[in-house]
Amino acid sequence: MNTKTKILNSAEELFADRGFENVSIREIITKASVNIAAINYHFGNKEELIFAVVKRRIMEVNNNRTELLEELRVKYQTKPIPVKKIIHGFIYPAFMHSHGEKKNGSHFLKLMGRIMSNSYPNLKTRVFEVFDPIAQEYLSELIKALPQMPVSMVSQKFYFTVGSMAHVLLNHTNPDCIKKSLQGEKDLIQIAEDLIEFCAGGFNPSPKMQVTKINAKKLTPKTKQPVGLRSQMHQQNYA
Amino acid sequence: MNTKTKILNSAEELFADRGFENVSIREIITKASVNIAAINYHFGNKEELIFAVVKRRIMEVNNNRTELLEELRVKYQTKPIPVKKIIHGFIYPAFMHSHGEKKNGSHFLKLMGRIMSNSYPNLKTRVFEVFDPIAQEYLSELIKALPQMPVSMVSQKFYFTVGSMAHVLLNHTNPDCIKKSLQGEKDLIQIAEDLIEFCAGGFNPSPKMQVTKINAKKLTPKTKQPVGLRSQMHQQNYA
DNA sequence: ATTGACTTCAAACAAACGTTTGATTAAAAT
DNA sequence: ATTTTAATCAAACGTTTGTTTGAAGTCAAT
16 A cells, blocks of 8 residues: 555554544654655645545545436436435445444544534535535435425435534444444444434424314324334324 | 542533544643643543443433433323423433533533544443433323324424434534524523424324315314414425 | 546644743832 | 732743655556
8 A cells, every 4th residue: 555545544544533624644654664755745834635535535525426326316306315314325425434444434524524513614615515515416316206396495404414424424433322222233224224214304394383272183103113103103293 | 629520521522622532642642731641640641532432421410300201200190291391301301401601502402413423432322321211201191191102103203303403402502504694592491492393393184285275265264373383384284 | 558537544734722831120128 | 108918911941733754565467
């Protein structure tokens, strides 16, 4: 492996774990077993190294997203694509790109999450120029799929979706109190599926408008196990 | 205003905007117009200052959340509290605590978001010891409200809720491509309401399991305007 | 064998960092 | 009035930061 790749890999691992500002280039070159001047030689400076690391990963996820969206468009042609499938195509690739020694999660959105609040002022803009075009493709597909919903609301819900995804991927390896009880045993793929479900649910219009009291009563009689959940939900959620 | 408070206020503003590691104590003392040694005198070191800043804000949000939950418990007594009201009680206070000169958003979750990925290893644990007890109260209320849903699933959805909330509050002031089209004109309160709606929707069980063909037919008869959206959703979302 | 472009190396650079010192002032207690 | 305690100050501390230097090495083309 050449020096440039060694630096990229080591830097990615460290940046994802601890943030850009909290990793010194001396740590990176030590992990990569290269000379300290190599970073300046191959990338110019630290900011350009960060950009190179993030861009490499975004490109991979972007390609993956593009493929999935292309498949959906072929399959549904002129018909609107189901919301959940759009969300799936957007979220899934972000979970699937782990690299480095630990393999304990996606580096993609850890890096993206850190880009959000980094201290290099120009970096965020440049990164979003890489990230955004594909995201816009997905958004436009959501708008098509939800013609009755105002565009601004679709955009906002998509924004919330990105938010919960980013948070999960940023924090799922860091044990904290809220999640410690539940996610230890689950693998990333299962979490991704649950998240897709959660977000797709968020795109539903408010059930308060949806279910009238009459309907709620109609639904209350106990049915078989998995369906019992529904009446319960309706009852308590919108009573 | 005394020196200690001046430091806390200036530090909070800067930390929320740019992150803990990206703000030097020299910037803080300059903004606060105090001597550089004051931070060590009043707080010991930078890490303790960060903790003091975050704790002050968490306590405020915690008190607010406790009040709202108490009101709900009084109102609903033994009956389960509607999910959306629980979510509201949890999210709303996080949006309502802005301080400093700019008043352009909640510092609470900006600080919390930065705690998630800071470089002081013990800080996260200590902060969560302050944050978690009230969050657990809300979680237990959600579990009560959703008796048919596995506890692990309720916890996870609550975790997703926290995630999207954190992301919105961390990033709503930073213009990026996804949101630039929509949130400029909306105020924080409106965004909070939309987010509450989104998350409450995510707690609905999967409509795929929810709506059997028979039930779906029962629900299809057209009702008043806002409901038209629903059939649309069901059709495309889970066809 | 020698050139020339590319890459790696140890060593050092200035700047910024969090922290500490010891003197000085202000206020309170005796 | 004197002592004690608390708070503020300018100045400096030792580290670490990202970056740069100029020499040494590598390897293919001439």
